[in-house]
Amino acid sequence: MIARDVSVYYGDKRALDSVSIDITQENVTAFIGPSGCGKSTFLRTLNRMNDTIANARVEGKIELDGEDIYSSGMDVVQLRARVGMVFQKPNPFPKSIYENVAYGPRIHGLAGSKGDLDGIVEQSLKRAGLWEEVKDRLDESGTALSGGQQQRLCIARAIAVDPEVILMDEPCSALDPIATAKIEDLINELRGRYAIVIVTHNMQQAARVSQRTAFFHLGNLVEYGDTSEIFTNPRAERTKDYITGRYG
Ligand SMILES: Nc1ncnc2c1ncn2[C@@H]1O[C@H](COP(=O)(O)OP(=O)(O)OP(=O)(O)O)[C@@H](O)[C@H]1O
Secondary structure, eight states: OEEEEEEETTTEEEEEEEEEEEEETTSSSEEEEEEESSSSHHHHTTTTGGGGGGTTEEEEEETTEEEETTTTTTHHHHHHHHEEEEEEOOOOOOOHHHHHHHHHHHTTTTOHHHHHHHHHHHHHHTTTOOOOOOOOTTSSSSGGGGGHHHHHHHHHHHHHHOOSSEEEEETTTOOOOHHHHHHHHHHHBBBBBBBEEOOOOOOHHHHHHOOOOEEETEEEEEEEHHHHHHHHHOOSHHHHHHHHSOOO
């Protein structure tokens, strides 16, 4: 994905100031920065989730495979399948585990038969590292799973419609350390198959899971580069202050 000069306003207030970034397929990209710096605002522009916020206005250009995602011809439902999203708090539908994963492929017409759909559900749950834990109880409610399992179910749901990009907005902040480690392992396994963007407050996590890191501050993209460079040899003073814990 390519973003050029993207600014976001909530009413008169500018929350994001002319951000340009290239997000690559082969890497996991981490967005870091202090609270309120615009990480989630920018993440939401990448699949037009800001459309759902009444007073939000987006300027600039964002392209997916050369297509302007804000063009009037863009089908937003289709876009959100191509650019899936996983939220801070796991939000499975109050339906069975199977239905949580099958819903997207069904509405997007991705399965020709029940057998096809079963195959997609199984493959998605396997890719999300959840299959072994749920294969004998696919009819049980998704909401009855543990928090970590629910989050992996939400990842399986995103995977099921064969996205190009998966956006994760602090996906581990509601999880315990063991469930967090499983999600981090999963992100490593999914790397390369999908472009992954993760917003995180946890700098160790950014260092563990990402190859590229973008540091945001006060609505600006201050620095974007290889994660190892950002953490060991940041160019901007503001980045250095943040990663050394001087503010946050
Ligand atoms: N729906 C909204 N209406 C008005 N202002 C908003 C809205 N959402 C976010 N903002 C403002 O936009 C700015 C950026 O917020 P955003 O949530 O993107 O930051 P963030 O870096 O993701 O923060 P955090 O790490 O706390 O989630 C903040 O000043 C915030 O108050």
